[in-house]
Amino acid sequence: MNPLDPYPSPEARDAELASLVARMGGEVRRYGSSVEGRPLLAGRIPAITTLPSPARVLVAANIHGPEYVSCAVALGFLAGSELAALRARAEVWVIPCLNPDAYARVWDRQGRGDIRELRPNARGVDLNRNFPLPPGKRRARLPGAGSTDPTSATFVGEAPLSEPETAALAALCAEVSFHAATSGHSFMGTVIPAHVEDPASFATYRELCRAFAAAQPRARYRRLSSRRFDTFTGELEDHLHHGAATWAACVETFPLSATLRQHLRAPSLFWRFNPHDPTPWVRNDVPALAAFLTAALSRPRPPVA
Numbered sequence: 001m002n003p004l005d006p007y008p009s010p011e012a013r014d015a016e017l018a019s020l021v022a023r024m025g026g027e028v029r030r031y032g033s034s035v036e037g038r039p040l041l042a043g044r045i046p047a048i049t050t051l052p053s054p055a056r057v058l059v060a061a062n063i064h065g066p067e068y069v070s071c072a073v074a075l076g077f078l079a080g081s082e083l084a085a086l087r088a089r090a091e092v093w094v095i096p097c098l099n100p101d102a103y104a105r106v107w108d109r110q111g112r113g114d115i116r117e118l119r120p121n122a123r124g125v126d127l128n129r130n131f132p133l134p135p136g137k138r139r140a141r142l143p144g145a146g147s148t149d150p151t152s153a154t155f156v157g158e159a160p161l162s163e164p165e166t167a168a169l170a171a172l173c174a175e176v177s178f179h180a181a182t183s184g185h186s187f188m189g190t191v192i193p194a195h196v197e198d199p200a201s202f203a204t205y206r207e208l209c210r211a212f213a214a215a216q217p218r219a220r221y222r223r224l225s226s227r228r229f230d231t232f233t234g235e236l237e238d239h240l241h242h243g244a245a246t247w248a249a250c251v252e253t254f255p256l257s258a259t260l261r262q263h264l265r266a267p268s269l270f271w272r273f274n275p276h277d278p279t280p281w282v283r284n285d286v287p288a289l290a291a292f293l294t295a296a297l298s299r300p301r302p303p304v305a
Contacts, residue, residue, distance in 0.1 A: 003110045004270065006278070007068045010038075010097075010104045013075070017043050017096055020078040024087075032168025035122035038100040040168050043078065045092040056176050057086070057293045058246075060095040060169075061184030063128045063236065065102025065118045066111070066273045069253050069281060070184030073289070076282035082290035089297050093176065098183075098236075099127055099165060111270025116153045118269060121165055124150055125157040128183075131170070131239035132160035133232045140231040156234055169236075173244045180247040180296035182289050183236045186273045189255020191221045191292075194241035194248050195230045201241075201302055202227050208247060208295050215291035218284040219255060245304045247296040251289065253281050 002009075008016060018028050021043035032040040047054035059077050061070035074096040077083065086092055097103050101122040109118070120126050129146035133139065139146055139156070146156040161167045173181075191212050193205035202225070209223035232238055240248035254275055259266070266272040275281055 031172045043094045047091040055090040055179040058093045058178045058181035063098040067186045069274045071096045072278040080286040126154045129156040129234040130166045134242040145233045187254040188252035190224045192250040194237040211295040212288040212292040215287040245301045
């Protein structure tokens with residue numbers, strides 16, 4: 001019996017991606033390799049539109065090893081009814097797992113281990129702290145903002161984009177030029193837009209996050225952002241906004257209140273991050289992802305920092 005049921009093995013995850021993409025006439029592209037040589041896979045679904053140059057949008061997930069529910073949401077996005085309307089306006093890309101080495105490690109250990117063992121890539125780097133900061137910005141010395149200590153769960157790596165997973169993703173984003181993107185995580189039950197300091201971009205993100213929450217049928221996530229008290233940490237959504245002119249947000253599926261209701265004291269780290277049944281959360285978050293991306297398509301792209 002699979003102790004992480006109903007979540008798929010690494011092989012089953014990749015097979016599900018291939019099946020869903022093929023069903024819609026798309027293709028799975030290997031855009032790079034992980035530290036341990038596993039393929040970095042992205043599904044590309046062509047737009048159904050007469051526009052000569054349709055925009056492109058991205059749904060990515062599972063940059064941290066234990067956060068399997070975010071992968072379930074990304075795959076659910078490919079199977080959702082909302083995809084058809086989005087394809088009328090844009091080419092859709094989906095990356096269910098940004099960190100396949102960590103996913104495999106979590107699977108092999110049956111979800112057991114501490115955050116330092118299960119969160120990072122195979123070199124111990126927190127991939128969501130390994131992206132470059134905007135020009136002139138510095139990392140604040142705050143808990144969770146990223147550490148230069150290799151033993152930390154938020155180790156930033158030797159240099160920005162030092163890891164094959166982040167370097168390959170940055171290259172893909174530069175090549176494809178996404179108009180909007182989301183990055184899936186768990187378990188805060190929030191939507192966290194890219195950190196911006198200019199009033200116009202901040203106001204746009206407020207509207208995009210409102211569209212996201214309004215589309216959620218079960219639990220509406222709050223926007224977590226501040227022009228003054230937030231900081232740059234080397235996260236993917238910040239890099240996408242400031243380095244790739246992409247409207248981007250982190251989506252934290254499965255709120256803390258829900259994980260505490262599931263287990264006041266979780267039997268393993270895995271079951272703190274993931275619901276026993278991801279289906280209600282997939283149904284809750286897939287329409288919201290589509291609403292965020294659709295709303296972003298109605299706005300000009302942000303300027304590159």
